[in-house]
Amino acid sequence: MAGKPHILIVDDEEDSRAALEKVLGTWGYATDVASEAREALRKATTVRPSLVITDLVMPDIDGLSLLESLQQELPRVPVIILTGRASVDTAVGAMRKGAYDYLTKPVDLDRVRLLIEKALDRARTLDEITILRRRVREVWGLGRLIGRSAPMQEVHRFIEQAAATPAPVLIHGETGTGKELVARTLHELSARAHGPFVAVNCAAMPETLLESEIFGHERGAFTDARDRREGCFELAHGGTLLLDEVAEMQPGIQVKFLRVLQEGSFRRLGGKSEIKVDVRVVAATNKDPIAAIRDGALREDFYYRLNVFSLSVPPLRQRIEDIPLIVTGLVEEFNGKYDRRILGVDDAALKILMSHAWPGNVRELRNVVERAFIACEGDVITAKVLPAISLATVSTAWSGNADALTVPMGLPLRDVAKQFVLRTLAAENNNKTHAADRLDISVKTLHNMLRRWGLLHPTTSSSGPGSVP
């Protein structure tokens, strides 16, 4: 907000409007006036004022409707409502619709001055927070979703886009890629951020327990139901519900869940009354959802209902360049957790970390760094304190450059071939036809190799993206 703050005054009564315009001028504000809502909205969108003061009762469009339109067009601009109608109902209505404050005419102008200062101060603080958030995001990525690589920037963009809507989201990604973190970030950036975030793991419990966990139960609904219990759906009211490992959810529950998604209401187990809830559902799975539909594990109608927005979280091996930033973030976190002052990781250790395939993704990296952090006696983590990373998963080979592969001397030739093939597959997003092309071998030969290494199910013959690590 550079220069004088700009205030838009909206009042159909000319004498009041002129007085306020003059008074605000003597207080050092730049002003604009409008005698009705349409003119106000037009001026607001062109001059983008720092604050709007509007009358409530006006011909054609009233102050409350103007407030609603302003909230859509300029959501961060505070709106103060002045009115000659002194009723509790209208005051409550205005505050509910998001007015900054509400004053009854004849207004005490000293109070108006104080209110304006407070409202502008708050708007400035909110602007600063937005700018700082953007800066932090530029440096670190979205919240704890660290990464500046192209695939992660794509994830950040997606989250920002999806957070602005209440639509369901399906997150797909390998184990340890941070699907729950994505769901949390979605929640934190959404309008529901002040509501609860509830996560339920659909793979961790048997059908009846999961059903009661999600929908809750009435007392006596089943043998062990001694008390009435609210389910995750009720607990998440006004917030976000994460269904983790959704492809593991039994089809019976999927049907019930589908009904809730369609109707926004459900019954507790053993309950008679319908409970209405306002919950945003985010589902996550480490399985290929299309394959899960083919196998009959995931109902197609349920999948399409969840899959309004769909996001694939990239595996760590596809964003090797993010590893230094992630490691720095982890070391900082562990410094706080263990009250130490470790400066970082030396080049040799970083090189090793960047040459691992990370089948367990960020979660595995986190565990490795934490163990090294604990073992570290100096102020820098060296290669010596890194825990041994199993050779089967070490690509030993990844230089961080997507098109280069370096292998240490002495690595058996079959391992070199395996790492080379896997790296090519990863570079081609697991598309076997493209990988085979690049390796100048037939798709059949590639399949035979993957089968030999135990990385392909004997009956799988698809040449599209598969489940090869």
Added chain:
Amino acid sequence: MNGPTVIDATQEVMSRLERVERTLERLSEVPEGATLAADVIALREAVQRLQRIERDERHRFGHDLRVPLNAIAGWIHLLRSDAAASSTVAQAVDVFDRNARTLTRVIETYTAEVDR
């Protein structure tokens, strides 16, 4: 405002009606009792309408007084500030004149309704 208001008076009518309704419950087996009960319900609804009209009227009266008073208060604030120029004084006098007439009109309208 001194003495009982219209809202107080209608409230009293409402509580008397409630007493009559309770008595009528005991007379429900008599056909005349049922007719009387329907009349009492209609009467209660009419009183509720009256209360709503009274509230709306008061709000409108308040609004009609507050709007010109707001203009007057704003211009008084301006005149009191050091920066009040002679042009402001002249403008303020016009505003006071106009809004004093408005207030007089408002009061005349409302009192005329009372005399009707």
